[in-house]
Amino acid sequence: MSDITARTRTTHSPTAELARTGFLDRYTGGTRTLYELDLRLFFAWCAEQQLDPLDARRPHLEAFGRHLTIERGNSARSACRRLQTIRSFYRLAVVDELIDRDPTMLMRACPGGTSTGPRSPTSPRRRSGSCSARPRPCRRRTTR
Incomplete structure (x- = not known):
């Protein structure tokens, strides 16, 4: 089933719908659209498991992460991003x-142990804005 055609079954509680609406109301544009899709996929998965989203526990959420990578074929990075949306949803519900x-x-940050932390200084894509993948030697400042 493609991301666009995923449909949510309405077996969740009115409180879960309130939590979803309250979460999505904080966002606009593309971010809202993306988060709406993430929650739609999660709520649909919960309905298949006969689980209200607000009753989910850590093992359920880790199973959802495995569902994203194994059954849906999402890359680890995509699954991790979707789980970050779910994490934000629950934090706001609290x-x-x-x-x-x-x-x-x-909860583990990402399915399969993929890290979402900052890259190491020697990784190919540095966050410092430099195009070079090699670390530069340190230069001492001279005082005048």
């Missing part, structure tokens, strides 16, 4: 007092 605790608290 702040809004719709749930008591964040089930993503100890």
Whole structure:
């Protein structure tokens, strides 16, 4: 099933719908569209599991991550980005007092152990804006 044609079954609670609406209302444009798709996929997966999204726990969320990579064929990076959306959704639900605790608290960052942290200084794509993949030698400043 493609991302665009994924449909959400309406077996989730009105509170879960309130949490989703409250989360999405914070965003506009492309970000909102992307987050809306991520939540639609997650809510549909929860419906298939007969699970209300606000009742999900860490093992459920890790299973959803595996579902994204194994069954849907998402790359590890795409699955990680989708899980970050889910993580933000739950954090806001805690702040809004719709749930008591964040089930993503100890969740692995990404399925398959992929890291989303900053790249090392010697990685091919550096974040410093430099085009060079090799680290530059340190130069001492001279004081005048």
